[in-house]
Amino acid sequence: xxxxxxxxxxxxxxxxxxxxxxxxxxxxxxxxxxxxxxxxxxxxxxxxxxxxxxxxxxxxxxxxxxxxxxxxxxxxxxxxxxxxxxxxxxxxxxxxxxxxxxxxxxxxxxxxxxxxxxxxxxxxxxxxxxxxxxxxxxxxxxxxxxxxxxxxxxxxxxxxxxxxxxxxxxxxxxxxxxxxxxxxxxxxxxxxxxxxxxxxxxxxxxxxxxxxxxxxxxxxxxxxxxxxxxxxxxxxxxxxxxxxxxxxxxxxxxxxxxxxxxxxxxxxxxxxxxxxxxxxxxxxxxxxxxxxxxxxxxxxxxxxxxxxxxxxxxxxxxxxxxxxxxxxxxxxxxxxxxxxxxxxxxxxxxxxxxxxxxxxxxxxxxxxxxxxxxxxxxxxxxxxxxxxxxxxxxxxxxxxxxxxxxxxxxxxxxxxxxxxxxxxxxxxxxxxxxxxxxxxxxxxxxxxxxxxxxxxxxxxxxxxxxxxxxxxxxxxxxxxxxxxxxxxxxxxxxxxxxxxxxxx
Amino acid sequence: xxxxxxxxxxxxxxxxxxxxxxxxxxxxxxxxxxxxxxxxxxxxxxxxxxxxxxxxxxxxxxxxxxxxxxxxxxxxxxxxxxxxxxxxxxxxxxxxxxxxxxxxxxxxxxxxxxxxxxxxxxxxxxxxxxxxxxxxxxxxxxxxxxxxxxxxxxxxxxxxxxxxxxxxxxxxxxxxxxxxxxxxxxxxxxxxxxxxxxxxxxxxxxxxxxxxxxxxxxxxxxxxxxxxxxxxxxxxxxxxxxxxxxxxxxxxxxxxxxxxxxxxxxxxxxxxxxxxxxxxxxxxxxxxxxxxxxxxxxxxxxxxxxxxxxxxxxxxxxxxxxxx
Ligand SMILES: Nc1ncnc2c1ncn2[C@@H]1O[C@H](COP(=O)(O)OP(=O)(O)OP(=O)(O)O)[C@@H](O)[C@H]1O
Ligand SMILES: [Mg+2]
Numbered sequence: 001x002x003x004x005x006x007x008x009x010x011x012x013x014x015x016x017x018x019x020x021x022x023x024x025x026x027x028x029x030x031x032x033x034x035x036x037x038x039x040x041x042x043x044x045x046x047x048x049x050x051x052x053x054x055x056x057x058x059x060x061x062x063x064x065x066x067x068x069x070x071x072x073x074x075x076x077x078x079x080x081x082x083x084x085x086x087x088x089x090x091x092x093x094x095x096x097x098x099x100x101x102x103x104x105x106x107x108x109x110x111x112x113x114x115x116x117x118x119x120x121x122x123x124x125x126x127x128x129x130x131x132x133x134x135x136x137x138x139x140x141x142x143x144x145x146x147x148x149x150x151x152x153x154x155x156x157x158x159x160x161x162x163x164x165x166x167x168x169x170x171x172x173x174x175x176x177x178x179x180x181x182x183x184x185x186x187x188x189x190x191x192x193x194x195x196x197x198x199x200x201x202x203x204x205x206x207x208x209x210x211x212x213x214x215x216x217x218x219x220x221x222x223x224x225x226x227x228x229x230x231x232x233x234x235x236x237x238x239x240x241x242x243x244x245x246x247x248x249x250x251x252x253x254x255x256x257x258x259x260x261x262x263x264x265x266x267x268x269x270x271x272x273x274x275x276x277x278x279x280x281x282x283x284x285x286x287x288x289x290x291x292x293x294x295x296x297x298x299x300x301x302x303x304x305x306x307x308x309x310x311x312x313x314x315x316x317x318x319x320x321x322x323x324x325x326x327x328x329x330x331x332x333x334x335x336x337x338x339x340x341x342x343x344x345x346x347x348x349x350x351x352x353x354x355x356x357x358x359x360x361x362x363x364x365x366x367x368x369x370x371x372x373x374x375x376x377x378x379x380x381x382x383x384x385x386x387x388x389x390x391x392x393x394x395x396x397x398x399x400x401x402x403x404x405x406x407x408x409x410x411x412x413x414x415x416x417x418x419x420x421x422x423x424x425x426x427x428x429x430x431x432x433x434x435x436x437x438x439x440x441x442x443x444x445x446x447x448x449x450x451x452x453x454x455x456x457x458x459x460x461x462x463x464x465x466x467x468x469x470x471x472x473x474x475x476x477x478x479x480x481x482x483x484x485x486x487x488x489x490x491x492x493x494x495x496x497x498x499x500x501x502x503x504x
Numbered sequence: 505x506x507x508x509x510x511x512x513x514x515x516x517x518x519x520x521x522x523x524x525x526x527x528x529x530x531x532x533x534x535x536x537x538x539x540x541x542x543x544x545x546x547x548x549x550x551x552x553x554x555x556x557x558x559x560x561x562x563x564x565x566x567x568x569x570x571x572x573x574x575x576x577x578x579x580x581x582x583x584x585x586x587x588x589x590x591x592x593x594x595x596x597x598x599x600x601x602x603x604x605x606x607x608x609x610x611x612x613x614x615x616x617x618x619x620x621x622x623x624x625x626x627x628x629x630x631x632x633x634x635x636x637x638x639x640x641x642x643x644x645x646x647x648x649x650x651x652x653x654x655x656x657x658x659x660x661x662x663x664x665x666x667x668x669x670x671x672x673x674x675x676x677x678x679x680x681x682x683x684x685x686x687x688x689x690x691x692x693x694x695x696x697x698x699x700x701x702x703x704x705x706x707x708x709x710x711x712x713x714x715x716x717x718x719x720x721x722x723x724x725x726x727x728x729x730x731x732x733x734x735x736x737x738x739x740x741x742x743x744x745x746x747x748x749x750x751x752x753x754x755x756x757x758x759x760x761x762x763x764x765x766x767x768x769x770x771x772x773x774x775x776x777x778x779x780x781x782x783x784x785x786x787x788x789x790x791x792x793x794x795x796x797x798x799x800x801x802x803x804x805x806x807x808x809x810x811x812x813x814x815x816x817x818x819x820x821x822x823x824x825x826x827x828x
Contacts, residue, residue: 084707096702097702100765112692
């Protein structure tokens with residue numbers, strides 16, 4: 001371990017020597033070294049909480065480093081802010097999409113570099129420039145609309161377009177593909193190759209190992225804030241990479257799933273002709289007790305929309321719903337919770353976390369709401385529940401009173417998942433439960449999902465990762481253009497059959 | 505043009521037109537250039553204050569010091585012109601500079617020590633009011649031929665008159681609109697109001713933008729103070745009490761969200777005029793005494809905010825149908 005694969009005698013664009021950064025109680029980075037050559041695509045890998053985002057923020061001046069040296073283009077590099085780093089040629093898309101939701105796409109794309117005429121911003125030219133930037137990432141949207149009127153995937157692409165648009169020598173992408181679908185990832189990779197051929201270097205953070213092997217030249221692995229090694233991608237087999245990241249070997253992910261379809265007399269949920277105009281075409285679906293139903297489809301295909309109308313976050317205008325064989329009319333999430341449903345939404349930044357509250361408070365939220373605010377859960381009970389969740393999901397936090405905003409992105413995701421698991425719903429709706437979660441935790445979460453359904457909980461899981469759907473789903477519903485197009489059962493479920501259904 | 509961003513402003517304009525239309529039908533002499541000119545003059549200093557306030561609110565902050573700033577600037581003008589015999593043009597320049605400086609200092613405190621704007625500007629409110637009293641405790645006449653010629657200056661349009669105060673108001677309104685829409689600083693204000701953390705990550709200099717916002721508000725409220733001094737030709741320490749609330753109300757009536765990041769500076773004008781029209785309606789009616797005037801204004805404010813919301817919801821439904 002600790003190898004530093006040398007780049008063939010070109011002068012590195014960026015050289016980092018022994019940088020360290022500590023937060024109260026956590027050594028997030030411990031003497032990490034790193035180098036990247038011009039035109040290199042370099043993966044930065046590690047488990048949730050390994051220190052990847054912190055590394056990036058120290059490099060770009062969002063955090064000040066405790067010690068260490070950074071050389072950029074042979075010069076001492078001391079960015080004082082993200083804006084400063086940008087003017088020096090380091091452009092970053094941080095893990096949390098960092099754009100202004102209330103401004104238009106054009107305004108976001110041109111912020112701080114608006115084209116001017118006679119000293120004043122020219123909206124016409126700004127729009128034109130925005131359109132050019134969007135075209136590079138293959139986005140065909142109206143840039144005069146407010147950013148938050150678009151999905152997170154689109155926002156993510158806009159953020160990437162913005163970062164590429166600034167004339168950067170080094171582009172940093174922190175989990176840019178977490179909310180993109182396969183087609184968009186391909187488009188992004190094409191773009192990255194193009195930038196590479198222009199001599200631009202790219203640091204790429206992801207939890208998708210296939211993507212690492214597809215696009216990167218070298219890999220640097222961090223574990224617990226420490227530098228583990230830098231490797232040439234071609235010379236590092238996946239098993240060794242995983243070993244470097246987790247510090248131990250993982251059993252293969254192929255544990256065959258239990259595919260016997262359950263008895264439909266025990267349906268926990270049945271919807272018929274259930275839909276909403278301009279939102280989702282009518283859907284028929286039933287979910288049995290202890291069943292995991294997967295929801296596949298491209299982004300915008302209606303996956304999240306289906307979850308939302310089932311949970312009452314959107315009012316339906318047609319169709320019927322039965323829960324445990326009783327007809328119900330759910331008009332709000334509160335009623336859905338009372339009927340034993342739980343919903344873990346896709347966008348943790350907007351719908352999920354309350355950054356200032358502690359891990360414990362965030363986790364207990366849904367359960368407390370379910371029991372009623374007048375009956376506070378005793379502190380000892382809270383602590384016991386939260387601690388067991390922290391252990392089961394291996395959430396990396398020094399203690400349960402840490403503000404959740406200070407956790408790494410993937411660990412925040414786990415806390416939200418834990419929040420809904422604690423309510424022990426009869427049917428849990430999960431939208432992209434494994435986004436931004438590292439491979440080790442990925443295993444844990446799939447294992448927990450299986451365990452839950454053995455205990456009789458039903459799950460409806462929307463995911464863009466077909467690989468994982470195939471592993472855990474008893475049934476897969478394929479959505480397309482806001483419509484249910486196919487339902488696959490038992491041995492019909494395979495990545496190929498799902499892709500075919502989507503492509504039809 | 506008709507989208508989620510412009511809708512609140514458009515519904516504010518519709519409400520203003522409805523009110524004005526109602527007055528024109530119900531009362532004789534309501535419609536016409538005479539009242540229009542009067543409305544522009546009478547509400548000029550609220551509107552100018554509200555333009556500055558609009559920037560503050562768009563940036564996600566609040567400025568409670570503007571009313572006291574107006575009183576302080578008036579007192580300072582009186583001191584300079586009457587006691588020190590300085591020419592009013594110089595006195596105006598000094599007063600506006602001092603006001604802007606005070607705004608800057610508040611901005612610095614907010615940005616550097618990360619104290620809530622509410623607290624800092626509340627302190628500013630007490631401080632400036634006190635400074636006004638230090639300068640003089642009584643009503644003082646600002647007697648100067650130049651001041652009178654300013655206040656008498658006007659362009660006659662038909663039956664109405666566009667006088668000095670109204671002209672200055674329109675100029676500063678236009679300036680505010682241009683700054684907010686067509687300068688980098690203006691966009692940065694929207695950015696930090698929309699999401700300060702993201703704005704910082706994009707590279708917006710958040711502290712510096714904050715300082716500038718409060719400097720600008722200090723500038724606008726001291727211009728409002730000058731306008732007040734010109735219009736009334738006098739200064740006394742109690743003027744401008746609760747004007748900060750009127751200005752905030754005008755900004756909100758103009759369709760700007762108190763949470764920041766959403767709205768238009770031009771809305772401050774619409775809100776200020778809505779305020780003025782409501783007051784005129786009550787005047788024309790003539791049956792209300794002073795106490796019930798306040799109650800009616802309060803009730804109408806609430807009503808018209810609700811009406812705006814209704815127009816908004818209705819327009820959204822309509823446009824959703826249209827775009828399908
Ligand atoms: N602002 C902060 N204050 C305190 N601790 C922090 C802060 N930011 C990060 N940390 C801690 O530093 C460690 C590294 O976090 P970091 O966000 O860099 O992880 P990461 O590798 O990006 O993980 P992920 O894959 O989940 O995004 C974590 O233990 C986290 O709790
Ligand atoms: Mg991270």
